[in-house]
Amino acid sequence: MKKYKVGVIGAGAIAQACHIPGYVSAKNCELTAVADPEKKCLAMLKEKGWNFAAVYRDYKEMLSKEKLDLVSICTPNKFHAEMAIACLNAGADVLLEKPIAVNMKEAEAIRTAVKATGRRLMVGFSHRFNDLNNAAKAALTAGRIGNPYMIRIRFAHMGPFPGWAKTDWFYNPKMSGGGALMDMAVHAFDIAQWFIGPVTAVSGKTATLRKDIKVDDNVVALMEFGDKCMGYVECGWTSPSGFCGIEIMGDNGVIYSDYIKNQAIMAHGQIAPSGKTEIQEVILKDKTDKSPWTKEMEYFIAHLGSSRK
Numbered sequence: 001m002k003k004y005k006v007g008v009i010g011a012g013a014i015a016q017a018c019h020i021p022g023y024v025s026a027k028n029c030e031l032t033a034v035a036d037p038e039k040k041c042l043a044m045l046k047e048k049g050w051n052f053a054a055v056y057r058d059y060k061e062m063l064s065k066e067k068l069d070l071v072s073i074c075t076p077n078k079f080h081a082e083m084a085i086a087c088l089n090a091g092a093d094v095l096l097e098k099p100i101a102v103n104m105k106e107a108e109a110i111r112t113a114v115k116a117t118g119r120r121l122m123v124g125f126s127h128r129f130n131d132l133n134n135a136a137k138a139a140l141t142a143g144r145i146g147n148p149y150m151i152r153i154r155f156a157h158m159g160p161f162p163g164w165a166k167t168d169w170f171y172n173p174k175m176s177g178g179g180a181l182m183d184m185a186v187h188a189f190d191i192a193q194w195f196i197g198p199v200t201a202v203s204g205k206t207a208t209l210r211k212d213i214k215v216d217d218n219v220v221a222l223m224e225f226g227d228k229c230m231g232y233v234e235c236g237w238t239s240p241s242g243f244c245g246i247e248i249m250g251d252n253g254v255i256y257s258d259y260i261k262n263q264a265i266m267a268h269g270q271i272a273p274s275g276k277t278e279i280q281e282v283i284l285k286d287k288t289d290k291s292p293w294t295k296e297m298e299y300f301i302a303h304l305g306s307s308r309k
């Protein structure tokens with residue numbers, strides 16, 4: 001069996017929670033090289049028993065010395081474009097963490113490099129691999145709530161640092177390019193378009209409401225999908241609890257992908273102007289079978305073979 005030579009740039013939280021376990025589980029991947037300037041993050045990999053054949057502090061040196069089939073880019077947002085383009089030019093396929101880049105010019109440059117090199121690049125939009133969202137999309141596509149006219153998305157928690165990220169870059173505007181907007185709302189805009197279709201107009205407001213940081217900790221945005229559907233996003237880093245997930249309103253029903261209850265639910269019925277409710281709910285999916293990150297990695301690895309020229 002061909003074994004893909006895997007490189008990982010950035011050995012922090014998402015590399016440890018998603019990318020590296022995905023490659024370890026795959027029989028056709030070998031941990032060939034990792035690059036990270038932070039010794040403490042590299043040490044965490046060893047503690048977990050993940051031994052890469054070669055370890056680098058500088059990703060450029062890694063790319064010049066290794067012939068890698070694919071590379072995961074798990075670094076702060078500022079580096080995404082430069083690293084993705086370097087990996088593509090080195091002949092590797094790329095799994096690039098979100099957001100694709102910190103501005104449109106960089107994102108366009110990545111697309112140009114994909115076309116020029118003939119390699120493939122996937123952005124880690126993991127919500128697309130959530131079983132709840134897949135059940136919700138199947139019901140929506142089958143017309144079970146009629147045509148959607150509104151989508152609401154709320155992704156919110158208490159913030160990525162401390163608690164999640166292994167380094168403190170998320171709150172540094174030069175490293176992140178923005179706060180909750182770049183971290184959380186990019187997922188929301190992606191999944192909104194995955195459910196409904198292209199956004200034709202968008203407006204919004206970011207604000208730093210609670211945290212003593214130099215990037216936004218909350219964002220609200222309004223989306224239009226042509227003239228028959230609208231949507232809104234509310235994402236943030238200051239939410240101890242509350243709804244987290246997606247709600248899609250259609251002409252004759254509603255679908256909730258409720259991340260807290262871990263259920264996808266479809267409801268039909270009426271809330272009469274009198275306040276009397278007659279609602280029937282069905283569970284479309286009760287509990288995810290696997291984590292979205294596991295499924296994302298399985299998908300990426302399963303599609304590698306077809307990407308070679």
Ligand SMILES: NC(=O)c1ccc[n+]([C@@H]2O[C@H](COP(=O)([O-])OP(=O)(O)OC[C@H]3O[C@@H](n4cnc5c(N)ncnc54)[C@H](O)[C@@H]3O)[C@@H](O)[C@H]2O)c1
Pocket residue numbers: 009010011012013014015035036037038041059074075076077079097098099124125126160164165166167168169183
């Ligand atoms: N898809 C998701 O659900 C999800 C979740 C969290 C984070 N992310 C994304 O993953 C990326 C990393 O976030 P994280 O939470 O793992 O942060 P983190 O701080 O835990 O990890 C970042 C790692 O990158 C390393 N790094 C920094 N500069 C580097 C360089 N020049 N070369 C090589 N390595 C370098 C750091 O030392 C650290 O180990 C971000 O783009 C973030 O948006 C995605």
